[in-house]
Amino acid sequence: MTIDNKTILNRLKRTEGQIRGIQKMIDDEKECIDIITQLSAVRSSIDRVMGMIVAENLKNCLEHPENSADEQAKKMEQAINMIIKK
Template sequence: MEIEEKKILNRLKRTEGQIRGVQKMIDDEKECIDVITQLSAVRSSIDRVMGMIVAENLKNCFEHPDKNPDEQAQKLEQAINMIIKK
């Protein structure tokens, strides 16, 4: 497993723990604002993982270009659209 994959998996495991924490907060009837704050942190974490994955794929596109330039351009455009899409 390469270093970047390990970072992504570690971040996802932390996010999983955050989600379990939110579930416990709801079970414990914690304040709404506290639950929302934690959900916002989960969303930020997921956005970060998505950015890491897209960045890694972009890097691979530049380092190992396909033989078909049109297909390569389409992949790059898709990656960029995923980054800026909200």
């Protein structure tokens, strides 16, 4: 499965809308738990986008390896570090 830019941008636009909704919730003085719930959803959405991008990068590394084994290993290590960096 190839993740295209349109898919990633659509997810980010949805997340942007969620953030605007949270801002409105704060302006409207909504309950703390409701705001936290929405913030958690935004965090999950961003984590998902990050995972999609890193997974696509790893896939690309495997399908189109570098000429240098050292360079290939370096790219793979960077991608893995992005995943476990949390």
